[in-house]
Amino acid sequence: MKVERLKILVVEDEPDQRSLISQMLEANNYQITSADSVEGAIVSLKQDVPDLVFSDWKLGQLSGMDLLTYVRREHPDMGFIIATAYGTITHAVDAMQAGADDYLAKPYQRQSLLLAIEKVAKSLVLKKQNRRLTSELSQQQELVGIVGKAPCMQKVYSRVQRVSATDATVLIGGESGTGKELAARALYQLSQRKHKPFIAINCGSIPESLAESELFGAEKGAYTGATSLKIGKLEAANGGTIFLDEIGELPLLQQTNLLRFLQEGLISRLGQNGEIKLDVRVIAATHRDLKFEVEEGRFREDLYYRLNVVPIHMPPLRERQEDIGRLVEHFLKLHSGQYKMEQAKLSANTLKQLLDHPWPGNVRELSNRIERFVLLGDEEEMLEELSSQPKPLNTSQFSLPEEGIEWEVFEKDCLEQAMNKHQGNRTKAAKFLGLSYKAFLYRLEKYQLV
Structure with missing residues (x-):
């Protein structure tokens, strides 16, 4: 040649x-x-x-x-x-x-x-x-979290690389900010479908009345205001991959329709008499405990097992603290390049405090902090914010009573106290308890405190 x-x-x-x-x-x-x-x-x-x-x-x-x-x-x-x-x-x-x-x-x-x-x-x-x-492999590895060598992350890499070439349905779990969408995009980029569509949809952001048309589409005239044919997200992803983020928020009716699609590969647009055969790989993610949601009757058990063919758990940052230093360097380089600025440097004292911080918002919170530092160059502001956040409870100084406790009563009481302490400000109360805002709202709804 x-x-x-x-x-x-x-x-x-x-x-x-x-x-x-x-x-x-x-x-x-x-x-x-x-x-x-x-x-x-x-x-x-x-x-x-x-x-x-x-x-x-x-x-x-x-x-x-x-x-x-x-x-x-x-x-x-x-x-x-x-x-x-x-x-x-x-x-x-x-x-x-x-x-x-x-x-x-x-x-x-x-x-x-x-x-x-x-x-x-x-x-x-x-x-x-x-x-x-x-170069492509390096980019792909970055997508699956090459910034991190903790054993729990190695397990994530291994699963992503093992199942990416298949069409297996994957359910990604983990707290908010741990990188669930990052893992989903890695599965897509490493797959044979990488040149086909990747459609992401947050199930928690769709009004319940529009969920069916958003996911499955609607014929012209199917409902008031449907002045033209609407292609749903699943149909738009035909040949490629759909990422259903916060799948635990999907209304029960649409859970039934999604289950049918997973079983048969068929959908019907709202108002359509016929059916459409699709070829779409499904990747779902949630911060909720879907097993608990099934027990509570808020999530279909059969859909849970259809989605949970290959589970991937994204570990919280506090479980891989050895990766914080690598992530800090990664985000300093990433955001400096993003804003075309000289790469900023952190003092040893600031870096130590970053390493010791519990990071309730996980990798997303760390990224946001570093991005702000790159833009403003203000280490003092970063340190003030870190010190103002509640420190994790020292469990060595706390022990459960011999007679045990009613956990849900205890959890509800903690939520109420946090809300009262911050005059009903949900953002501050969530921060005080070390919960993400979504997780905090979920618990408020659970105990009917909204």
């Missing part, structure tokens, strides 16, 4: 030989520049970088080895072939050990030169492909 219009720099100090080699290579559709010395070659390399250098060993006061040393230092992936005098096998060995891709012993035939160049050309193509694949 010949690379079209490969750019070659020919370095030869004898004019006739240099001209002959250049003409021979140009006749085989290569782009040629030439130099008569190592110094001239370096000047040429600085002006226009070729794909490959073909150099004689002997070049006046300097040698092809000197040029090879320069090329490997400045252009490690550039192809390099060196021509050595007949009988100087030690030169050839030295050149290969120094990083030459191939050598030719003089005198060599035209065909030998062309074969050597073709061989190195193939090697260059493979190097480029490997760099591209390595």
Whole structure:
């Protein structure tokens, strides 16, 4: 396989030989520049970088080895072939050990030169492909949370990589801010469907009256205001992947319709008589305990088992504190690049406090804090916020009474006290209890405190 219009720099100090080699290579559709010395070659390399250098060993006061040393230092992936005098096998060995891709012993035939160049050309193509694949893999690994080496995260990586190539339905659980959508996008990016649609929908943000049309679509005239055909999210994702975030918030009626789709791959738009066959991979996520929701009658048991084919649990940041330092460095680099600013640095004292913080908002909270620091450069503000947050209860100084407790009574009382302490301000009360706002609202609803 010949690379079209490969750019070659020919370095030869004898004019006739240099001209002959250049003409021979140009006749085989290569782009040629030439130099008569190592110094001239370096000047040429600085002006226009070729794909490959073909150099004689002997070049006046300097040698092809000197040029090879320069090329490997400045252009490690550039192809390099060196021509050595007949009988100087030690030169050839030295050149290969120094990083030459191939050598030719003089005198060599035209065909030998062309074969050597073709061989190195193939090697260059493979190097480029490997760099591209390595870059893609790096991006994919970042998507699945390469920033983190804690054992609990390694389990997440392993599951994501194992099931990404399949069409298995995945249920991602974990607290708010742990990166559930990140894991969903990783499953998509690593899958065969990555060039097809990825549709994300937050089930908790859809009004119950519109849930059916949002998910399954609606025919014109199906309801008041339906002035045209509406394509639902599932149909829009046909051939690709749909991510149903906060699946625990989905109304029971739509849970039934979703179950039918998972079982049969069929949907009916609202107001439609017929059915539509779809090919969509489903990934769902929730911060709720769906088993508990099933027990309470708020979530269909059969749907839970259909969704929970492969469960993935995203661990909270407090369970992988060894990753906080890596995440801090990652977000400093990410947000500095995002705003085209010089990468900010944190003092050792600030970094220590970040490492010791419980992070109730998990990775999302850490990212937000670092983003604000990158923009404002104010470490004092960050430290003040960290110190103002409630510290986790020291359980070594707390023990349950011998007679036990009524947990739900205790939890309800904690919620009421937090609300009273903060004059009904839900945001402050949630922060005081170390709960995400969504988790706090869920508990208020559970105990009918709203």
